[in-house]
Amino acid sequence: MDVSGLLDGLNDAQREAVSASPENQLILAGAGSGKTRVLVHRIAWLIQVENVAPHAILAVTFTNKAAREMRNRLEEKLGGAARHLWVGTFHNLAHRLLKQHWRDANLPEQFQILDSDDQLRLIKRVMKNLEIDEGRWPAKQTQWYIGGQKDEGRRASYLQRTGDLHTDTLIKIYTAYEEACQRGGLVDFGELLLRSHELWLNKPELLAHYQQRFRFLLVDEFQDTNTIQYAWLRVLAGGQSYITAVGDDDQSIYGWRGAQIENIQRFTQHFPNVHTVRLEQNYRSTATILKAANAVIDNNRGRMGKELWTDSVEGDLISVFAAFNEQEEARFIVDRISAWVESGGLRRDCALLYRSNAQSRALEEALLQRGLPYVVYGGQKFYDRLEIRNALAYLRLIWNRHDDPAFERVINTPTRAIGERTVEDIRAYARERDCSLWQAADELTQTGRMTARASNAVRSFISLINRLDVETREEPLHKIADHAITASGLLDFHRNEKGEKGLSRVENLQELVGACKAFEPEDSEEPVLGQFLATTALDAGDAQAEPDSDSVQLMTLHSAKGLEFPLVFITGVEENLFPHKMSMDEPGQLEEERRLCYVGITRAEKKLYITYAESRRLHGSDAFNMPSRFIREIPSDLLEEVRPRTKVTRPVYHSRGDHSQPATHPSLRQKETSDGEFRLGQRVFHPIFGEGIILNVEGNGPRTRVQINFDTDGTKWLMLSHANIGAA
DNA sequence: AAGATAGTCGTTTTT
DNA sequence: CGACTATCTT
Numbered sequence: 001m002d003v004s005g006l007l008d009g010l011n012d013a014q015r016e017a018v019s020a021s022p023e024n025q026l027i028l029a030g031a032g033s034g035k036t037r038v039l040v041h042r043i044a045w046l047i048q049v050e051n052v053a054p055h056a057i058l059a060v061t062f063t064n065k066a067a068r069e070m071r072n073r074l075e076e077k078l079g080g081a082a083r084h085l086w087v088g089t090f091h092n093l094a095h096r097l098l099k100q101h102w103r104d105a106n107l108p109e110q111f112q113i114l115d116s117d118d119q120l121r122l123i124k125r126v127m128k129n130l131e132i133d134e135g136r137w138p139a140k141q142t143q144w145y146i147g148g149q150k151d152e153g154r155r156a157s158y159l160q161r162t163g164d165l166h167t168d169t170l171i172k173i174y175t176a177y178e179e180a181c182q183r184g185g186l187v188d189f190g191e192l193l194l195r196s197h198e199l200w201l202n203k204p205e206l207l208a209h210y211q212q213r214f215r216f217l218l219v220d221e222f223q224d225t226n227t228i229q230y231a232w233l234r235v236l237a238g239g240q241s242y243i244t245a246v247g248d249d250d251q252s253i254y255g256w257r258g259a260q261i262e263n264i265q266r267f268t269q270h271f272p273n274v275h276t277v278r279l280e281q282n283y284r285s286t287a288t289i290l291k292a293a294n295a296v297i298d299n300n301r302g303r304m305g306k307e308l309w310t311d312s313v314e315g316d317l318i319s320v321f322a323a324f325n326e327q328e329e330a331r332f333i334v335d336r337i338s339a340w341v342e343s344g345g346l347r348r349d350c351a352l353l354y355r356s357n358a359q360s361r362a363l364e365e366a367l368l369q370r371g372l373p374y375v376v377y378g379g380q381k382f383y384d385r386l387e388i389r390n391a392l393a394y395l396r397l398i399w400n401r402h403d404d405p406a407f408e409r410v411i412n413t414p415t416r417a418i419g420e421r422t423v424e425d426i427r428a429y430a431r432e433r434d435c436s437l438w439q440a441a442d443e444l445t446q447t448g449r450m451t452a453r454a455s456n457a458v459r460s461f462i463s464l465i466n467r468l469d470v471e472t473r474e475e476p477l478h479k480i481a482d483h484a485i486t487a488s489g490l491l492d493f494h495r496n497e498k499g500e501k502g503l504s505r506v507e508n509l510q511e512l513v514g515a516c517k518a519f520e521p522e523d524s525e526e527p528v529l530g531q532f533l534a535t536t537a538l539d540a541g542d543a544q545a546e547p548d549s550d551s552v553q554l555m556t557l558h559s560a561k562g563l564e565f566p567l568v569f570i571t572g573v574e575e576n577l578f579p580h581k582m583s584m585d586e587p588g589q590l591e592e593e594r595r596l597c598y599v600g601i602t603r604a605e606k607k608l609y610i611t612y613a614e615s616r617r618l619h620g621s622d623a624f625n626m627p628s629r630f631i632r633e634i635p636s637d638l639l640e641e642v643r644p645r646t647k648v649t650r651p652v653y654h655s656r657g658d659h660s661q662p663a664t665h666p667s668l669r670q671k672e673t674s675d676g677e678f679r680l681g682q683r684v685f686h687p688i689f690g691e692g693i694i695l696n697v698e699g700n701g702p703r704t705r706v707q708i709n710f711d712t713d714g715t716k717w718l719m720l721s722h723a724n725i726g727a728a
Numbered sequence: 729a730a731g732a733t734a735g736t737c738g739t740t741t742t743t
Numbered sequence: 744c745g746a747c748t749a750t751c752t753t
């Protein structure tokens with residue numbers, strides 16, 4: 001077989017990783033070092049050169065997106081053989097196992113995946129039953145606690161009572177929650193992993209089967225694995241299979257979610273004869289940007305050691321802009337983007353990154369004002385929207401009547417005169433009889449223990465679901481969905497809603513039908529509806545599908561991981577914000593912030609801006625933050641300070657009046673240009689272009705350039721020394 | 729059962 | 744400040 005192509009165009013380290021003989025591998029893959037390519041080629045190599053059967057290979061990723069991308073690229077490379085590979089997220093694969101061995105896993109055949117929203121509702125209900133005060137044990141925190149314990153592989157039964165009321169109460173809730181889940185056949189995200197891990201431990205013959213089968217495990221983003229995922233892998237590998245761990249300790253930014261950076265750090269100790277390869281050549285960024293990234297991350301201790309390099313050009317200096325406040329920061333950014341676009345750049349090549357979501361507002365306002373299209377990433381996901389969740393709840397009930405969370409959600413949505421009283425009665429009955437809400441409702445209406453009015457309403461709901469089921473049994477998925485949202489009245493309910501909201505909800509519901517139409521079931525044996533519901537639970541869908549729109553991209557630094565953009569702005573680079581003040585007490589957390597900064601810097605291909613504001617409106621009051629320490633960690637010869645103001649004065653067009661001076665704030669500003677002739681916002685006159693307003697000043701001395709928005713001729717950059725500009 | 733109103737809280741979020 | 748919630752009001 002001709003395999004030469006598999007190594008073509010790879011650098012030495014990449015070749016080494018791809019063509020190694022079967023062994024445990026640790027591939028430390030720096031940002032932009034061609035990691036996915038190496039993974040895909042490695043798999044192809046195993047199949048085509050080492051003659052490994054495709055079905056003996058398991059590739060694990062964290063996100064559905066990454067799994068999809070890997071699968072696509074494998075199909076490209078391998079064609080039909082790729083079908084026999086198992087490629088998926090941890091949760092996906094765990095779900096697959098549990099579905100296949102539901103009996104051994106002690107689950108009902110139609111068990112439901114509980115997403116975090118349903119999980120929270122269930123926890124609330126459990127707490128109510130236990131009469132635990134939500135004030136002292138907020139449900140959100142309890143959810144966090146339970147999730148955290150499961151991530152650590154700890155069941156409630158394993159946890160010891162401590163004598164501390166707070167902890168003991170949490171354990172009590174956890175116990176009751178576990179029981180409620182088991183009773184209802186509900187499996188949350190953490191449970192998928194925990195349960196499948198236990199499945200293997202409890203059924204050695206089953207484990208042996210999978211150990212036999214999967215000889216090669218390849219794991220992407222290894223630095224993000226948590227305790228249970230790591231245990232899962234170790235058990236599966238079992239000493240007979242080879243693991244390829246791909247990751248980058250410097251990009252571990254999910255420690256707060258349970259990810260154990262130690263997993264990658266200690267990998268070589270836990271697995272025998274690990275061959276480590278470092279992918280350090282970066283194909284993404286300019287040398288300047290890489291030097292900055294390296295310098296910043298060098299401040300972290302205990303790194304595994306890796307330094308990115310490139311043979312590409314030095315590139316532009318990194319521009320640092322000190323804004324007066326967040327609005328000026330936003331205006332500056334928007335100016336630069338406008339300039340970029342005017343010189344032929346694409347909007348979608350610009351990314352605005354920030355530490356926390358709240359920062360997007362000021363940026364959005366400025367973009368809106370300038371008429372620049374933009375998208376904000378990481379908002380609510382498609383399947384998380386209220387109307388979609390409601391529609392899915394109908395589908396879930398059609399699929400499985402005993403899905404309590406779904407029942408609760410739509411028993412009275414749209415309203416059909418079933419009040420809280422009635423629902424509470426149903427709950428009480430279900431609790432008493434230890435049955436599902438559906439069964440409780442059904443029995444209650446038949447035993448006459450309800451008022452006639454309530455009984456009728458509930459009956460009509462029950463028959464609605466039954467009817468939907470019967471009438472659509474032979475129909476394709478999208479017909480079921482269409483029928484469900486129509487017959488349930490959900491569509492009309494939102495249609496009658498006033499304003500934009502209702503309109504977009506109706507559109508979303510129609511889009512759901514569209515998604516059903518486009519849905520491709522993985523398994524032709526299984527009912528499509530069940531497969532679709534599992535998919536919606538495990539993959540919330542991308543925020544909004546506007547794939548080809550040319551829009552400026554706004555997102556948090558976290559969601560930028562894995563992406564790249566020619567032009568990047570890292571905004572709000574201030575102490576207390578980035579690093580965030582909640583992360584500054586512990587060195588470990590500060591280091592994670594620094595890794596986040598490293599991730600941010602390495603997103604940029606050509607040009608990087610770092611901006612901060614001396615004053616920022618946050619939670620209703622003004623915060624005066626110092627520039628972030630991370631800026632100081634970049635060698636100053638890589639930086640260029642942009643000083644649009646010729647004087648440290650507040651811009652004239654901005655006066656709030658609640659504080660007079662940003663004060664002598666220690667900042668990066670070292671020098672101030674002497675000629676205070678022109679200020680931002682000042683009206684000026686030009687002999688050719690007429691009158692306009694100064695938007696920006698850059699540079700100083702004879703090279704000073706000003707950007708002026710002329711009343712009639714638009715925005716232009718002019719050399720101050722050439723243009724004959726005067727005060728208007 | 730929808731709408732108004734007062735109170736609260738404020739990183740990051742792959743599944 | 745403003746988004747979200749819980750509670751009260753009609």
